[in-house]
Amino acid sequence: MFHGSIPTDLRAIIHEHAGTWPGQATDVYVGCSGNFTIERVLAHSGLTLHSCDVQLYSSAIGWYLAGGTLPISLRDESAEELAWLEPYMDGRAGTLAVIMLGSRWLQWVGREQHPYYGRMLRAYRDQFERLHAQTVAKIETLPLRLGSYQAMDVNEWLATQVPEDAPVITFPPFFAGDYEQQFAALDQHFAWPEPTYPTLDDTAKATLIDRVTSRRHFILGLHFDVEELTPYLRGQVQTANRGVPINVYSSVPRSRIVRPAQRLEPVTSPRLAPGRRLGERLRIAPLTMGQFATVRSQYMSHRIRPGTPTMALAVLVDDALVGAFAFSSPKYDPHSVYLLSDFPVAPTSYPRLAKLVLYAALSTEAQFLAQRTMNGRLTHMTTTAFTERPVSMKYRGLLSLRSRKDSTDPAYRYQLDYGSELGRWSLADGFAEWRRRHGQTERLDGPEEDPAQ
Known part of the structure; x- marks a missing residue:
């Protein structure tokens, strides 16, 4: 029910590698949690999971899974137009359901003059009570729970909140601004204790790589090659033909390469070749x-x-x-x-x-x-x-x-x-x-x- 996912083969790598860590490693820290797919992979591993992220969507999920309240409210400038949402916001599963459903349609608010957007907004409002109840029911049956969640920059989190001997897993956003663009409408309409953080640019990524790989146990996913980490390259996953490959660096000496299997079928028509003139039809x-x-x-x-x-x-x-x-x-x-x-x-x-x-x-x-x-x-x-x-x-x-x-x-x-x-x-x-x-x-x-x- 969360946005996005990690492919099956990448899930297998995470599960295999985390399973080889010594038994005393009972607390695992997951940076840049995003849609919490890594945490869901490890939900039944017996590990206590700790997470962080900087986006409202992720933080709403993280606070709920960690057992906390969700300090989220409508912004003053949106309070009148979206006041009908307030009865659904209870600080727990109800608020999370509002955020999750809102990520689908809030980008159309203010664009009601367009026939399609207007129809979609009316349809969501007319059906919202039913959709909200269904979403709350799904949220409350989630088996995943977190030991803690922090809404803060991943580099600051690693430096101040994560014990030096604790295992770390992180798959940082591939491109700067990925999540900001995807969930911009949520920030436009909801107030919450937003963390301050620098853009995850090349300098910040280099700091992140150093702080992750300096640990005894780690798994790091990147969409680019890091020459000095070549000895730790344990897997490469390419989930679509000519898609961006994900390099998996890990402290565990186990390797796997996954390439897409594309189904091809023959096309029997002759191709137009150099020197051949086009026909008439x-x-x-x-x-x-x-x-x-x-x-x-x-x-x-x-x-x-x-x-x-x-x-x-x-x-x-x-x-x-x-x-x-x-x-x-x-x-x-x-x-x-x-x-x-x-x-x-x-x-x-x-x-x-x-x-x-x-x-x-x-x-x-x-x-x-x-x-x-x-x-x-x-x-x-x-x-x-x-x-x-x-x-x-x-x-x-x-x-x-x-x-x-x-x-x-x-x-x-x-x-x-x-x-x-x-x-x-x-x-x-x-x-x-x-x-x-x-x-x-x-x-x-x-x-x-x-x-x-």
């Missing part, structure tokens, strides 16, 4: 998830972390595969589908083949298949590009730039959000327009560069 065809994984692994940039689509479609001209795209179901706006992936095959003699894939994705035929698959009326499409450039050359001219901001992924400089109407043309008309605007730049003397990169 643009069409799209459904792909299984295994087939989509096959072509995605071959042609999508390896710097892009793949997600799981709701539907995937091949783009063909006559019988030749020229690319693929995938949609995810609407998340916030029920009429707006998300373009999760789009890419051309390569190499070919057409430098702007990526735009032909977009023409196919914006077609009435793609709109019809998406609506049939997702059982709803879909009128718009959104997508996100991570890039070093302030605009995406692939999307420019076809999609509208909705926002530009600094990337949360350190591999890129910008995060660009794009959108467009769906069903703007038929496949035949879109192909004709692409030929007129982009097809004449074809060259038949060698391979192309990928314009999507």
Whole structure:
């Protein structure tokens, strides 16, 4: 019932290593608790667990699991609009349930003028009594309990609250600001004794690494290599194809490497090859998830972390595969589908083949298949590009730039959000327009560069 999780294989590493610590190590300290997955892994180990974190969501859970009261109240500026929540806030499970449920919908408060957000807010308020009672019942049956919880910076906690001979486990946030962004709406509407803490930047992480690895027993999870810790590297877990690998450093001499097992299925259509001219008929065809994984692994940039689509479609001209795209179901706006992936095959003699894939994705035929698959009326499409450039050359001219901001992924400089109407043309008309605007730049003397990169 908590946000997020640690993969099964990573759970196994934690359980195996903690199980080898000497019997006298009965108290274990878990820093940067987040969603308390590490604590849940060790809930039945007989260990007394002590935790810390700096976010409201985590602190509400931690205080409850440690048997304390939750010193949380509505902020003065939110008291009138959200006064209906106060009867549910009892300082224990009731308050925790409000925080957990609020993490799902509070980001829409103040945006009621948008039809979707307004409907969702009304629905949550109408059903809140039932949802709150169900959540409280689940909370009260949680088997996990903590020996203590501190809302404070992990480095300060290690230096002042954790005995020097105590085992420590921590998987710090991969990127600065992860939890701040995820639970910003909670801080906007609730007052609580917020701890002061520095950003967990490279300097703070170096301090954290030193304070953890100086102990006799430790488990440390990081998304980057630390050369001086190579003798302690006991495992590496990569939970998704081309996902961020997690290095597990531990004082226990037991190793494990876990890589994702991706199901692949053959795609029998011939690929458009260099020197081959395009045919006359643009069409799209459904792909299984295994087939989509096959072509995605071959042609999508390896710097892009793949997600799981709701539907995937091949783009063909006559019988030749020229690319693929995938949609995810609407998340916030029920009429707006998300373009999760789009890419051309390569190499070919057409430098702007990526735009032909977009023409196919914006077609009435793609709109019809998406609506049939997702059982709803879909009128718009959104997508996100991570890039070093302030605009995406692939999307420019076809999609509208909705926002530009600094990337949360350190591999890129910008995060660009794009959108467009769906069903703007038929496949035949879109192909004709692409030929007129982009097809004449074809060259038949060698391979192309990928314009999507």
